[in-house]
Amino acid sequence: MHATPYHLRLADGGDIPEIAAMSRCLIEVGLRGWTWHPARVARALQARDTCVLAAEAGGQLAGFAISEFGDTRAHLSLLAVKPVHQRRGIGLAMIEWLCESALTAGIDHFTVEMRANNFAARSFYESLGFRRQQYIAGYYQNIEAAIRMRRDLRQPAAREIRNFS
Numbered sequence: 001m002h003a004t005p006y007h008l009r010l011a012d013g014g015d016i017p018e019i020a021a022m023s024r025c026l027i028e029v030g031l032r033g034w035t036w037h038p039a040r041v042a043r044a045l046q047a048r049d050t051c052v053l054a055a056e057a058g059g060q061l062a063g064f065a066i067s068e069f070g071d072t073r074a075h076l077s078l079l080a081v082k083p084v085h086q087r088r089g090i091g092l093a094m095i096e097w098l099c100e101s102a103l104t105a106g107i108d109h110f111t112v113e114m115r116a117n118n119f120a121a122r123s124f125y126e127s128l129g130f131r132r133q134q135y136i137a138g139y140y141q142n143i144e145a146a147i148r149m150r151r152d153l154r155q156p157a158a159r160e161i162r163n164f165s
């Protein structure tokens, strides 16, 4: 059986409810409250320094990423792929798209935080050239620790990984 082809595009207003729901179910699961609610996703869509990227498969949202672009640093705020579409290279494609865009914008590194016990995400980012930078106790609501990871966009190693993928 062939997997449904996917493509990347910029998210729009019609994606807001599903991005917020995916944030709640796939990223904020187990935390108190809902911080990436629809109004916050809508603000991200309107912010000039923020890119909201969507991956679409079969006419449906398969994944998304929200990233902020600064002068020298880009920060990945959220990234998720629906379970049925995972391990098909969609997360990798979104990260590469964002890293290429950041590099073009003159940015030299990308950072991301994730729950310290999210070993799947840690393996994912490590496979893409991100390296552990910091352990931050209590980062999530003073309950859970985070790992901050960083990818240097101008390092040869990162370039080789991009060219290889």
Ligand SMILES: CC(C)(COP(=O)(O)OP(=O)(O)OC[C@H]1O[C@@H](n2cnc3c(N)ncnc32)[C@H](O)[C@@H]1OP(=O)(O)O)[C@@H](O)C(=O)NCCC(=O)NCCS
Binding pocket: 026, 027, 077, 078, 079, 080, 081, 082, 085, 086, 087, 088, 089, 090, 091, 092, 093, 113, 114, 118, 119, 120, 121, 123, 124, 125, 127
């Ligand atoms: C992390 C996540 C975005 C990865 O997306 P994905 O589209 O499935 O990832 P890819 O198919 O592009 O994987 C690329 C590589 O990353 C690594 N990887 C991905 N998922 C992994 C997992 N669950 N366990 C170990 N390694 C993994 C593998 O090396 C993989 O290559 P391979 O499939 O050829 O072995 C996805 O699992 C997800 O949405 N998780 C829930 C939300 C989350 O934790 N987000 C990140 C924190 S904000």
